[in-house]
Amino acid sequence: QVQLVESGGGVVQPGRSLRLSCAASGFTFNSYAMYWVRQAPGKGLDWVAVLSHDGNNEYYLDSVKGRFTISRDNSKDTLYLQMNSLRVEDTAVYYCAKGPISGVVTHYFDYWGQGTLVTVSS
Amino acid sequence: QSVLTQPPSVSAAPGQKVTISCSGSSANIGKNFVSWYQQLSGTAPKLLMYENNKRLSGIPDRFSGSKSGTSVTLAITGLQSGDEADYYCGSWDSSLYAVVFGGGTRLTVL
Numbered sequence: 001q002v003q004l005v006e007s008g009g010g011v012v013q014p015g016r017s018l019r020l021s022c023a024a025s026g027f028t029f030n031s032y033a034m035y036w037v038r039q040a041p042g043k044g045l046d047w048v049a050v051l052s053h054d055g056n057n058e059y060y061l062d063s064v065k066g067r068f069t070i071s072r073d074n075s076k077d078t079l080y081l082q083m084n085s086l087r088v089e090d091t092a093v094y095y096c097a098k099g100p101i102s103g104v105v106t107h108y109f110d111y112w113g114q115g116t117l118v119t120v121s122s
Numbered sequence: 123q124s125v126l127t128q129p130p131s132v133s134a135a136p137g138q139k140v141t142i143s144c145s146g147s148s149a150n151i152g153k154n155f156v157s158w159y160q161q162l163s164g165t166a167p168k169l170l171m172y173e174n175n176k177r178l179s180g181i182p183d184r185f186s187g188s189k190s191g192t193s194v195t196l197a198i199t200g201l202q203s204g205d206e207a208d209y210y211c212g213s214w215d216s217s218l219y220a221v222v223f224g225g226g227t228r229l230t231v232l
Contacts, residue, residue: 035221037167037221044124044210044223044224044225044226045159045167045210045212045223045226046223047212047220047221047222047223050221059219059220061220062218062220095166095167100169100172107154107155107157107212107213107214107221108155108157108169108172108212108221109169110169110172110178111169112166112167112168113166114165114166115166
Protein backbone atom coordinates (compact mmCIF):
# COMPACT_ATOMS: atom_id res chain seq x y z
CA GLN A 1 0.00 0.00 0.00
CA VAL A 2 1.07 3.59 -0.59
CA GLN A 3 2.98 5.11 2.30
CA LEU A 4 4.39 8.61 2.62
CA VAL A 5 6.42 9.39 5.73
CA GLU A 6 7.60 12.92 6.37
CA SER A 7 10.46 13.86 8.65
CA GLY A 8 12.72 16.80 9.42
CA GLY A 9 10.30 19.13 11.16
CA GLY A 10 11.14 20.96 14.34
CA VAL A 11 11.56 24.35 15.98
CA VAL A 12 13.73 26.86 14.15
CA GLN A 13 14.45 30.56 14.53
CA PRO A 14 13.31 33.08 11.93
CA GLY A 15 15.80 33.41 9.09
CA ARG A 16 17.20 29.91 9.55
CA SER A 17 16.86 26.86 7.30
CA LEU A 18 15.29 23.42 7.51
CA ARG A 19 15.05 20.48 5.12
CA LEU A 20 12.03 18.20 5.11
CA SER A 21 12.07 14.69 3.68
CA CYS A 22 9.28 12.42 2.53
CA ALA A 23 10.04 8.72 2.16
CA ALA A 24 7.69 7.00 -0.30
CA SER A 25 6.83 3.35 -0.70
CA GLY A 26 4.16 1.14 -2.21
CA PHE A 27 4.18 2.72 -5.68
CA THR A 28 6.56 3.51 -8.54
CA PHE A 29 7.86 6.79 -7.13
CA ASN A 30 9.61 7.96 -10.31
CA SER A 31 6.33 7.89 -12.24
CA TYR A 32 4.35 10.41 -10.21
CA ALA A 33 4.40 14.13 -9.53
CA MET A 34 4.83 14.93 -5.85
CA TYR A 35 3.58 17.85 -3.78
CA TRP A 36 4.02 19.70 -0.52
CA VAL A 37 0.93 21.13 1.20
CA ARG A 38 0.95 22.91 4.55
CA GLN A 39 -1.58 23.67 7.24
CA ALA A 40 -0.99 26.34 9.87
CA PRO A 41 -2.30 25.44 13.35
CA GLY A 42 -6.10 25.61 13.33
CA LYS A 43 -6.17 26.88 9.75
CA GLY A 44 -6.92 25.58 6.27
CA LEU A 45 -4.76 23.99 3.59
CA ASP A 46 -2.15 25.82 1.52
CA TRP A 47 -0.46 24.23 -1.48
CA VAL A 48 3.29 24.94 -1.32
CA ALA A 49 5.02 23.30 -4.29
CA VAL A 50 4.87 20.58 -6.92
CA LEU A 51 7.61 18.68 -8.74
CA SER A 52 7.01 16.59 -11.84
CA HIS A 53 7.86 12.89 -11.88
CA ASP A 54 11.13 13.49 -13.71
CA GLY A 55 12.13 16.56 -11.72
CA ASN A 56 12.03 18.82 -14.76
CA ASN A 57 9.05 20.99 -13.80
CA GLU A 58 8.49 22.70 -10.48
CA TYR A 59 5.99 25.29 -9.31
CA TYR A 60 5.69 27.22 -6.07
CA LEU A 61 3.30 29.27 -3.99
CA ASP A 62 4.24 32.92 -4.51
CA SER A 63 5.08 33.52 -0.85
CA VAL A 64 7.74 30.77 -0.83
CA LYS A 65 9.31 31.41 -4.24
CA GLY A 66 13.03 32.06 -3.91
CA ARG A 67 13.06 30.67 -0.35
CA PHE A 68 11.86 27.06 -0.74
CA THR A 69 13.14 24.43 -3.15
CA ILE A 70 11.41 21.16 -3.91
CA SER A 71 13.54 18.27 -5.13
CA ARG A 72 13.47 14.51 -5.39
CA ASP A 73 15.85 11.58 -5.48
CA ASN A 74 14.16 8.91 -7.54
CA SER A 75 16.90 6.43 -6.67
CA LYS A 76 15.92 6.76 -3.01
CA ASP A 77 12.15 7.21 -3.48
CA THR A 78 12.38 10.40 -1.48
CA LEU A 79 10.97 13.92 -1.85
CA TYR A 80 12.55 16.94 -0.21
CA LEU A 81 11.66 20.50 0.67
CA GLN A 82 14.57 22.81 1.41
CA MET A 83 13.24 25.79 3.34
CA ASN A 84 15.50 28.84 3.70
CA SER A 85 14.93 32.26 5.25
CA LEU A 86 12.10 30.87 7.31
CA ARG A 87 9.44 33.24 8.62
CA VAL A 88 7.04 32.99 11.56
CA GLU A 89 4.19 32.66 9.04
CA ASP A 90 5.75 29.46 7.66
CA THR A 91 4.78 27.69 10.89
CA ALA A 92 2.60 24.76 9.87
CA VAL A 93 2.24 21.03 9.52
CA TYR A 94 3.84 20.15 6.20
CA TYR A 95 2.33 17.25 4.27
CA CYS A 96 3.79 15.54 1.26
CA ALA A 97 1.26 14.21 -1.20
CA LYS A 98 1.25 12.08 -4.34
CA GLY A 99 -0.22 12.88 -7.73
CA PRO A 100 -2.81 10.40 -8.97
CA ILE A 101 -1.83 9.96 -12.62
CA SER A 102 1.46 8.58 -13.90
CA GLY A 103 3.55 11.14 -15.74
CA VAL A 104 1.11 14.02 -15.26
CA VAL A 105 1.14 17.05 -12.98
CA THR A 106 -2.42 17.36 -11.68
CA HIS A 107 -4.17 19.74 -9.35
CA TYR A 108 -5.24 17.16 -6.80
CA PHE A 109 -3.54 14.51 -4.70
CA ASP A 110 -4.62 10.97 -3.95
CA TYR A 111 -2.39 10.06 -0.99
CA TRP A 112 -1.03 12.18 1.85
CA GLY A 113 1.56 11.58 4.50
CA GLN A 114 0.87 12.14 8.19
CA GLY A 115 2.70 15.47 8.19
CA THR A 116 5.63 17.01 10.05
CA LEU A 117 5.34 20.14 12.19
CA VAL A 118 7.58 23.11 11.48
CA THR A 119 7.58 25.85 14.11
CA VAL A 120 9.36 29.09 13.33
CA SER A 121 9.86 31.07 16.50
CA SER A 122 12.48 33.13 18.24
CA GLN B 123 -8.37 34.82 3.20
CA SER B 124 -8.91 31.77 1.01
CA VAL B 125 -9.36 32.08 -2.75
CA LEU B 126 -12.29 29.65 -2.68
CA THR B 127 -15.18 30.38 -0.33
CA GLN B 128 -16.82 27.75 1.85
CA PRO B 129 -19.25 28.11 4.77
CA PRO B 130 -17.36 27.69 8.07
CA SER B 131 -19.77 25.08 9.37
CA VAL B 132 -22.77 22.94 8.53
CA SER B 133 -24.73 20.47 10.61
CA ALA B 134 -27.45 17.89 10.25
CA ALA B 135 -28.86 14.88 12.06
CA PRO B 136 -27.82 11.28 11.39
CA GLY B 137 -29.47 9.88 8.29
CA GLN B 138 -30.12 13.34 6.85
CA LYS B 139 -28.54 15.05 3.85
CA VAL B 140 -26.14 17.95 3.97
CA THR B 141 -24.58 20.07 1.25
CA ILE B 142 -21.34 22.03 1.37
CA SER B 143 -20.83 24.81 -1.14
CA CYS B 144 -17.59 26.12 -2.59
CA SER B 145 -17.53 29.25 -4.72
CA GLY B 146 -14.73 30.67 -6.77
CA SER B 147 -14.20 32.59 -9.98
CA SER B 148 -13.64 32.18 -13.68
CA ALA B 149 -9.93 31.79 -12.99
CA ASN B 150 -10.37 28.65 -10.94
CA ILE B 151 -13.65 26.74 -10.62
CA GLY B 152 -15.02 28.36 -13.77
CA LYS B 153 -12.45 26.73 -16.00
CA ASN B 154 -10.75 23.99 -13.94
CA PHE B 155 -11.73 20.82 -12.14
CA VAL B 156 -12.49 20.75 -8.42
CA SER B 157 -11.52 18.17 -5.83
CA TRP B 158 -12.83 17.56 -2.32
CA TYR B 159 -10.91 16.40 0.75
CA GLN B 160 -12.06 15.11 4.11
CA GLN B 161 -9.95 15.73 7.19
CA LEU B 162 -10.92 13.85 10.32
CA SER B 163 -9.78 15.38 13.58
CA GLY B 164 -6.02 15.07 14.06
CA THR B 165 -5.39 13.27 10.78
CA ALA B 166 -4.14 14.11 7.31
CA PRO B 167 -6.61 15.11 4.60
CA LYS B 168 -8.02 12.36 2.40
CA LEU B 169 -9.18 12.72 -1.20
CA LEU B 170 -12.91 12.12 -1.62
CA MET B 171 -13.85 13.49 -5.03
CA TYR B 172 -11.93 14.67 -8.08
CA GLU B 173 -12.76 16.21 -11.45
CA ASN B 174 -15.88 17.76 -9.89
CA ASN B 175 -17.94 14.62 -9.44
CA LYS B 176 -15.78 11.49 -9.55
CA ARG B 177 -15.46 9.48 -6.37
CA LEU B 178 -12.13 8.00 -5.40
CA SER B 179 -12.27 4.22 -5.29
CA GLY B 180 -13.72 3.10 -1.97
CA ILE B 181 -15.66 6.27 -1.28
CA PRO B 182 -19.35 5.40 -0.80
CA ASP B 183 -21.96 6.76 -3.18
CA ARG B 184 -23.43 8.72 -0.28
CA PHE B 185 -20.90 11.34 -1.36
CA SER B 186 -21.55 13.22 -4.60
CA GLY B 187 -20.29 16.35 -6.29
CA SER B 188 -21.76 18.82 -8.74
CA LYS B 189 -20.68 22.00 -10.48
CA SER B 190 -22.49 25.02 -11.83
CA GLY B 191 -20.56 27.93 -13.25
CA THR B 192 -18.07 29.11 -10.66
CA SER B 193 -19.50 27.07 -7.78
CA VAL B 194 -19.41 23.45 -6.73
CA THR B 195 -21.33 21.50 -4.14
CA LEU B 196 -20.49 18.41 -2.14
CA ALA B 197 -23.55 16.47 -1.01
CA ILE B 198 -23.52 13.81 1.67
CA THR B 199 -26.62 11.70 2.20
CA GLY B 200 -27.41 9.22 4.96
CA LEU B 201 -25.18 11.12 7.40
CA GLN B 202 -23.19 9.04 9.85
CA SER B 203 -21.27 10.08 12.94
CA GLY B 204 -18.08 9.06 11.16
CA ASP B 205 -18.67 11.79 8.60
CA GLU B 206 -17.88 14.46 11.20
CA ALA B 207 -14.83 16.18 9.77
CA ASP B 208 -13.51 19.25 8.02
CA TYR B 209 -14.12 19.31 4.28
CA TYR B 210 -12.00 21.28 1.81
CA CYS B 211 -12.50 22.06 -1.85
CA GLY B 212 -9.52 22.62 -4.11
CA SER B 213 -8.86 23.71 -7.67
CA TRP B 214 -6.22 25.16 -9.96
CA ASP B 215 -6.20 28.92 -10.34
CA SER B 216 -5.07 29.88 -13.82
CA SER B 217 -4.30 33.48 -12.80
CA LEU B 218 -2.33 32.69 -9.65
CA TYR B 219 -0.78 29.63 -11.25
CA ALA B 220 -1.34 27.74 -8.03
CA VAL B 221 -3.52 25.11 -6.44
CA VAL B 222 -6.04 26.96 -4.26
CA PHE B 223 -8.26 25.68 -1.48
CA GLY B 224 -11.35 26.79 0.33
CA GLY B 225 -11.10 27.69 3.99
CA GLY B 226 -12.76 24.45 5.01
CA THR B 227 -16.20 23.54 6.34
CA ARG B 228 -16.67 21.74 9.63
CA LEU B 229 -19.46 19.18 9.43
CA THR B 230 -21.19 18.36 12.69
CA VAL B 231 -23.52 15.37 12.88
CA LEU B 232 -26.02 16.30 15.56
